[in-house]
Amino acid sequence: MVGLVIVSHSASLARGIKELASQMAPKVPMAAVGGTSDGRLGTDANLIKQAIEQLAHCNGVLVLMDLGSAVLSTETALEYMPLEIEDKVQLADGPVVEGAVAAAVESSLGKPLAAVKAAAEAAAALKKL
Amino acid sequence: MGLTVSELTDMIQAVGKVIEDNKAFLTELDSAIGDADHGINMAKGFHAVKEKLPTLADADAGTVLKTVGMTLVSTVGGASGPLYGTAFLRAGMKIGNKEELLAVDLDLGLVAALEGIKQRGRAEPGDKTIVDALQPAVMALKESLNAGKTATEALGAAVTAAEDGVEYTKGIIARKGRASYLGERSLGHQDPGATSTYLMLRTMQEFLARRT
Numbered sequence: 001m002v003g004l005v006i007v008s009h010s011a012s013l014a015r016g017i018k019e020l021a022s023q024m025a026p027k028v029p030m031a032a033v034g035g036t037s038d039g040r041l042g043t044d045a046n047l048i049k050q051a052i053e054q055l056a057h058c059n060g061v062l063v064l065m066d067l068g069s070a071v072l073s074t075e076t077a078l079e080y081m082p083l084e085i086e087d088k089v090q091l092a093d094g095p096v097v098e099g100a101v102a103a104a105v106e107s108s109l110g111k112p113l114a115a116v117k118a119a120a121e122a123a124a125a126l127k128k129l
Numbered sequence: 130m131g132l133t134v135s136e137l138t139d140m141i142q143a144v145g146k147v148i149e150d151n152k153a154f155l156t157e158l159d160s161a162i163g164d165a166d167h168g169i170n171m172a173k174g175f176h177a178v179k180e181k182l183p184t185l186a187d188a189d190a191g192t193v194l195k196t197v198g199m200t201l202v203s204t205v206g207g208a209s210g211p212l213y214g215t216a217f218l219r220a221g222m223k224i225g226n227k228e229e230l231l232a233v234d235l236d237l238g239l240v241a242a243l244e245g246i247k248q249r250g251r252a253e254p255g256d257k258t259i260v261d262a263l264q265p266a267v268m269a270l271k272e273s274l275n276a277g278k279t280a281t282e283a284l285g286a287a288v289t290a291a292e293d294g295v296e297y298t299k300g301i302i303a304r305k306g307r308a309s310y311l312g313e314r315s316l317g318h319q320d321p322g323a324t325s326t327y328l329m330l331r332t333m334q335e336f337l338a339r340r341t
């Protein structure tokens with residue numbers, strides 16, 4: 001299965017999104033990373049790198065991010081990752097909550113990384129009303 | 130200019146001190162058009178740098194710069210972390226294992242820093258970011274060096290250009306970063322990141338001026 005990494009400025013938000021997505025796909029490997037190592041709201045490339053590496057055994061890793069530096073820190077983390085891991089990682093350009101739920105379901109069906117990423121990104125167009 | 134590694138380290142410490150002294154000011158600027166943490170973020174990062182630098186007494190210039198970059202990337206917390214972190218890393222990679230820096234290295238390092246920031250943040254001039262201070266500064270530095278000025282003089286021209294760049298950010302709408310969520314309400318406020326770039330360049334210039 002494709003593993004999911006949720007990156008948020010807030011550790012509790014990252015954990016909450018993971019919890020929500022896991023409810024529909026309990027077997028999908030997921031890591032939540034949020035906040036700085038000293039407990040502020042923010043992002044830390046090092047913590048993101050560690051979270052991705054934790055899931056390096058998966059059949060690909062999709063990273064879902066909230067705003068601003070979450071993206072910049074994730075891209076920075078990738079730059080310092082061994083190439084064999086970096087090659088397995090994709091970033092999702094979609095909403096982090098709906099995208100994580102959609103990606104989790106897709107991954108639980110055994111779909112490849114490209115399909116899981118597409119599902120996360122398609123969540124941007126889902127209408128609620 | 131002939132800047133030794135030990136002087137480079139002192140220069141970075143001087144930058145850290147100015148960031149610490151301007152922590153409240155930078156945070157205040159960020160409270161107007163962002164999430165009120167730019168000064169706090171930068172001070173956290175440079176505090177970690179201050180602790181790290183003494184362990185690098187025997188390192189070459191490139192290693193010092195790269196280590197500063199790695200430290201900022203993992204301690205700042207906001208967008209300025211990966212941005213300035215990438216800037217220092219790219220400057221360090223470009224400069225490499227030198228024991229002494231010349232004016233040409235200052236030029237190469239700052240160009241690499243600017244390119245790193247633009248690549249990482251996907252920002253262009255006019256987006257109301259660090260780039261609006263750094264790009265004109267890098268251009269002014271290059272022009273002055275080409276005209277035969279000393280490193281200190283050229284950095285002086287860069288500081289003036291960065292200061293004008295900060296002023297320019299007051300009149301434009303943010304298209305990158307937190308401030309972009311504010312749309313037109315970002316008008317009339319100077320960009321915090323452009324301001325920290327100006328402060329860093331000014332500190333570097335003052336450091337060079339003191340030793341010549």
Ligand SMILES: Nc1ncnc2c1ncn2[C@@H]1O[C@H](COP(=O)(O)OP(=O)(O)OP(=O)(O)O)[C@@H](O)[C@H]1O
Nearest residue numbers: 068069167207208209250252258259305306321322
């Ligand atoms: N994409 C970008 N490219 C260049 N500079 C940027 C970009 N995004 C933000 N900045 C700069 O970063 C400054 C804000 O830095 P700060 O440390 O406050 O990060 P932040 O915006 O709070 O980060 P976060 O994205 O985590 O909310 C802005 O004033 C701007 O100059």
Ligand SMILES: [Mg+2]
Nearest residue numbers: 163164166167
């Ligand atoms: Mg901020």
